[in-house]
Amino acid sequence: xxxxxxxxxxxxxxxxxxxxxxxxxxxxxxxxxxxxxxxxxxxxxxxxxxxxxxxxxxxxxxxxxxxxxxxxxxxxxxxxxxxxxxxxxxxxxxxxxxxxxxxxxxxxxxxxxxxxxxxxxxxxxxxxxxxxxxxxxxxxxxxxxxxxxxxxxxxxxxxxxxxxxxxxxxxxxxxxxxxxxxxxxxxxxxxxxxxxxxxxxxxxxxxxxxxxxxxxxxxxxxxxxxxxxxxxxxxxxxxxxxxxxxxxxxxxxxxxxxxxxxxxxxxxxxxxxxxxxxxxxxxxxxxxxxxxxxxxxxxxxxxxxxxxxxxxxxxxxxxxxxxxxxxxxxxxxxxxxxxxxxxxxxxxxxxxxxxxxxxxxxxxxxxxxxxxxxxxxxxxxxxxxxxxxxxxxxxxxxxxxxxxxxxxxxxxxxxxxxxxxxxxxxxxxxxxxxxxxxxxxxxxxxxxxxxxxxxxxxxxxxxxxxxxxxxxxxxxxxxxxxxxxxxxxxxxxxxxxxxxxxxxxxxxxxxxxxxxxxxxxxxxxxxx
RNA sequence: GUCCUCGUAGCUCAGCUGGAUAGAGCACUGGAUUCCUAAUCCAGAGGUCAUGCGUUCGAAUCGCAUCGGGGACACCA
Numbered sequence: 140x141x142x143x144x145x146x147x148x149x150x151x152x153x154x155x156x157x158x159x160x161x162x163x164x165x166x167x168x169x170x171x172x173x174x175x176x177x178x179x180x181x182x183x184x185x186x187x188x189x190x191x192x193x194x195x196x197x198x199x200x201x202x203x204x205x206x207x208x209x210x211x212x213x214x215x216x217x218x219x220x221x222x223x224x225x226x227x228x229x230x231x232x233x234x235x236x237x238x239x240x241x242x243x244x245x246x247x248x249x250x251x252x253x254x255x256x257x258x259x260x261x262x263x264x265x266x267x268x269x270x271x272x273x274x275x276x277x278x279x280x281x282x283x284x285x286x287x288x289x290x291x292x293x294x295x296x297x298x299x300x301x302x303x304x305x306x307x308x309x310x311x312x313x314x315x316x317x318x319x320x321x322x323x324x325x326x327x328x329x330x331x332x333x334x335x336x337x338x339x340x341x342x343x344x345x346x347x348x349x350x351x352x353x354x355x356x357x358x359x360x361x362x363x364x365x366x367x368x369x370x371x372x373x374x375x376x377x378x379x380x381x382x383x384x385x386x387x388x389x390x391x392x393x394x395x396x397x398x399x400x401x402x403x404x405x406x407x408x409x410x411x412x413x414x415x416x417x418x419x420x421x422x423x424x425x426x427x428x429x430x431x432x433x434x435x436x437x438x439x440x441x442x443x444x445x446x447x448x449x450x451x452x453x454x455x456x457x458x459x460x461x462x463x464x465x466x467x468x469x470x471x472x473x474x475x476x477x478x479x480x481x482x483x484x485x486x487x488x489x490x491x492x493x494x495x496x497x498x499x500x501x502x503x504x505x506x507x508x509x510x511x512x513x514x515x516x517x518x519x520x521x522x523x524x525x526x527x528x529x530x531x532x533x534x535x536x537x538x539x540x541x542x543x544x545x546x547x548x549x550x551x552x553x554x555x556x557x558x559x560x561x562x563x564x565x566x567x568x569x570x571x572x573x574x575x576x577x578x579x580x581x582x583x584x585x586x587x588x589x590x591x592x593x594x595x596x597x598x599x600x601x602x603x604x605x606x607x608x609x610x611x612x613x614x615x616x617x618x619x620x621x622x623x624x625x626x627x628x629x630x631x632x633x634x635x636x637x638x639x640x641x642x643x644x645x646x647x648x649x650x651x652x653x654x655x656x657x658x659x660x661x662x663x664x665x666x667x
Numbered sequence: 668g669u670c671c672u673c674g675u676a677g678c679u680c681a682g683c684u685g686g687a688u689a690g691a692g693c694a695c696u697g698g699a700u701u702c703c704u705a706a707u708c709c710a711g712a713g714g715u716c717a718u719g720c721g722u723u724c725g726a727a728u729c730g731c732a733u734c735g736g737g738g739a740c741a742c743c744a
Contacts, residue, residue, distance in 0.1 A: 161687075172686050175724075209687065252744065294744050320743090407742070418670080422742045432744050460671065461739050486672090487738080528680070532673070533737070540679095540693085544706060549692070555706050566703050614681065617691080628699090628708040667706065 140224060141598045143201055144169050144214060151195045164588045167204070167213030174210050186210050216591065222579040224594050225647040229571055232650050236597040238278035245443055246272055248454035249368070249375075250287040253360040254298040256326060257367045260456060262509040263534070264485040266525040266660070267609065268454045269373040273658045274604045274612070283448075286375045287439060290357050291382040292432060298322055298360070299353025306331035306343035306352075324506075330356055367510050371518040372660045384438045388430065391438045391473070400472025410437075415468035415477075418461075437469045444475040457484040457531070483607055485530045491537040516541040519661045523550040526659055527613045549617055550661070553652060556620035558667040559627060560649040564642065567633045571646035577639040589626050590644055592619050593651040600658070609659075616655045623648050 145158055148171075156173040174189040181188065189207030196205040196214070203217040228235040248268025251261045268284065275282045289295075301322040308315040309331055334342060334352060342348045361378075368374065395401045400411050401423065408424035410433070423434045443451060455462070459482075467477040490507055513521055520541040527549065528534045544551055564570060579590060595615065603611040623645075632641040653663040 159686085166687080170687090175686075211687065254744090289744065292744060297744095418740075425742050427742095429742090431742060433742095435744090457672085457738065459739090484672095532680090535679070537679090548706090551706060552692090555704085559704070559707085563703050610681075614691080621691090624707055625709090627703080628705095631703070633703045667704080 140216075140594055141169070143220075144216070147199050147201055148196075148214075152192070161211075161213065164591070165584070166208065166211070167206075167215045168591055169214045169216075171212050171214075172210065174207070174212060184210075218578075218580045218582060218587070221587070221590050221594060225579060225590060225643065226575060228594070228650050229575055229643070229646050232654070235650055235654055236277065236600055238597070238601060240275075240279035241281075242449040243281040243283075243447075244275060244450045244452060245283050245285060245446070245448040246275070246452045246454075247285045247287055247443075249364075250289070251364065252289045252294050253357045253364060254294050254322060255324065255360060256363055257509040258506040259488050259490055259509055259512055260485075262371065262512065262521065263488050263525050263530070264454045264456065265368060265373050265509075266371065266522045267483075267485060267530045269371075270522070270526055270609055270659055271452070271454075271604065271607070273660065274600055274609070277658055278600060278604055283377060284375045285377045285379060288361065288378055288380050289432075289435070290361075290380050291385055291435060295353050295357050296349070298356045299349040299351075301327045302330045302334055302352045302356050303343060303346070303349050306334055306340070310335055310340040311343050330359060333359070367508075367513075370510065370513050371522065379439065379442075381435045381439065384435065384442060385430075387438055387442065388434065391441045394441065394474070395437070395469070395472050398472045398474060400469070410465065410469060410472070412465045412468035415464075415471050417464040417468050421465050433465060433469070436466055437473070440466060440470055440480070441473050444470065444473065444479075449479070451480045452483060453480065454483045454485055454530075457486045460484060483530060486533050488525075489533065489535040491535065491539075493537070493539055512538065520548065520550050522660050523613065526609050528610055529608055549613075551667075552624075553616050553620040553656065554664045555667055556623045557649055557652045557656075557663045558665060560623070560645045560652075561665040563632055563645055567638060567642060569639075569642060571643070571649075574639045574643040574646065577643050579640055579643060582640070582644075585626055585629065586641065586644055589622055590647060592622055593644075593648045596651045596655060599655075612655060612659065616652060616659075619648065619651060619655075 141158065148156075148158070152173065156171050158169055158171050161167055161170040174186075174192065186207065186209065189210050189212050192212055193205045193207040196202055199205075201217055201220040202214055204215040206213055206215075246268060249257070249261055249265045251257055257265070272282055272284045297320060300318070304315050304317065304321065305327045307313050309328065331343075334355065337355070338348075338351075342352065392401070395410070401408055402411060403409070406426045407422050409420045410423050411420055413420050421433055422431055423437065424430050463482050467480060470477040470480060490512070516538055524536050524541060525534070541548060579586075582590065599612055599615045603609050630641065632638060632645065635641070649663075656663045
């Protein structure tokens with residue numbers, strides 16, 4: 140819709156100009172303050188310039204009215220134009236708000252270590268990534284959703300050790316000496332029980348079995364993680380194993396060497412990252428020959444870039460903030476354009492219950508499980524609340540609030556608007572396709588505003604995706620629902636002279652709500 | 668200490684590529700149902716947009732400084 144307006148205006152106006160939505164719809168559907176900037180160039184009053192410009196647009200069909208006010212140029216779309224858009228949307232709902240974007244994107248998110256169940260912080264990144272994925276696809280991008288499995292390194296060994304010790308504690312007579320670092324939490328004991336069933340209590344008798352338990356435990360955890368994600372309606376296209384990637388280490392290392400990206404000092408191998416914007420150089424191979432975590436990420440990103448996507452997005456926890464510079468440095472040494480990598484940080488989540496704060500810590504075993512919250516409030520409510528806030532700001536919410544079934548829970552508010560529309564159709568005994576021929580013309584102001592708002596979804600989706608600010612979609616759906624509730628209370632629909640028109644209008648609103656919710660991973664309700 | 672980020676209504680937060688009278692939800696006060704679901708709506712009250720300076724026709728929005736909250740600064744992953 141915005142595109143049509145832009146194209147039309149460009150017939151008369153050269154160059155760039157801002158096209159915005161006026162705060163008050165009674166001014167018009169779109170507006171531009173272009174006269175202010177032209178005033179400088181032409182040394183004329185903005186009011187006069189705006190007046191002159193307004194005259195030029197009178198002949199255009201898509202505008203009902205174009206007028207100049209206080210230097211602003213306000214455009215009002217015609218009923219015929221809006222009706223045509225609505226008819227298309229209702230007839231072909233699946234295509235509504237689809238875009239023609241091109242380009243491939245590799246989207247990596249969650250990538251939590253397979254050493255424990257997902258906690259609430261992971262859930263936020265997961266929901267954000269999954270929704271970005273859904274919206275991006277709808278807009279036409281070719282996106283792949285990928286999970287990087289950190290199945291190499293100390294933490295997997297630590298997982299095996301923790302299971303081993305827990306089993307030893309529970310199923311043998313040995314006294315257990317707990318080391319400084321190990322994974323706590325009941326799930327470790329659950330795993331030990333399972334291990335006892337799968338193998339035998341004998342497995343806890345010999346330290347040599349820790350490796351077996353590590354590998355076995357990692358697979359179990361990955362399985363659990365996939366379940367946690369699936370329960371929140373999240374799936375991935377690909378899982379990439381860090382361990383398997385390490386077979387490509389020599390090859391990657393050679394590449395870094397040819398680009399003069401590494402050097403040896405104090406018997407360690409360093410990445411020359413300080414010359415590419417990082418604070419200092421970083422160790423990638425320790426004195427004892429073991430590669431660091433960064434080494435794994437270098438191989439991974441090399442492999443990613445070899446696959447040749449147009450753009451790469453990583454969603455990381457905010458604690459990885461300092462990590463961005465070194466990965467980008469490595470990418471440049473590998474001979475790729477680090478600009479193609481975009482990192483979105485997902486901030487901490489503070490969870491409250493009845494006003495009391497929860498603390499979480501992955502190591503301490505005192506963290507909040509994603510699965511517990513999903514079970515308590517439902518996947519949809521959780522998804523929605525995460526999507527109402529920017530990903531890079533702290534989010535605080537009370538689970539009790541998500542359990543209420545009234546207007547303090549925004550998802551019910553939107554669902555109720557959708558269910559209402561469906562009920563109206565039932566009451567009328569008609570379905571949307573029976574009213575599709577009715578022309579939406581001579582509408583009153585309320586109807587016109589509602590129609591226009593419902594047709595804004597395409598540009599909202601694009602804006603949300605491109606700015607990576609998905610809360611814009613959530614906010615939009617909330618305000619569209621509010622607009623419909625207002626409308627409903629003010630205007631009777633069934634049995635009136637305008638019944639068919641208002642039904643068609645309602646159908647349009649429903650299409651928008653349904654599409655928007657679906658892209659957020661939420662199923663619209665037809666009855667509540 | 669260095670870097671990042673945030674500071675907007677009592678609370679949780681939108682708005683920030685400069686633009687028309689700064690918004691929403693919750694909470695609070697009052698009202699609406701013989702009529703499509705009151706899970707809704709209407710009205711009211713609530714603000715030195717942290718502070719100061721600067722940039723300009725115009726600043727919540729951009730820049731600098733200060734104060735305050737949070738985070739990152741591993742040969743851990």
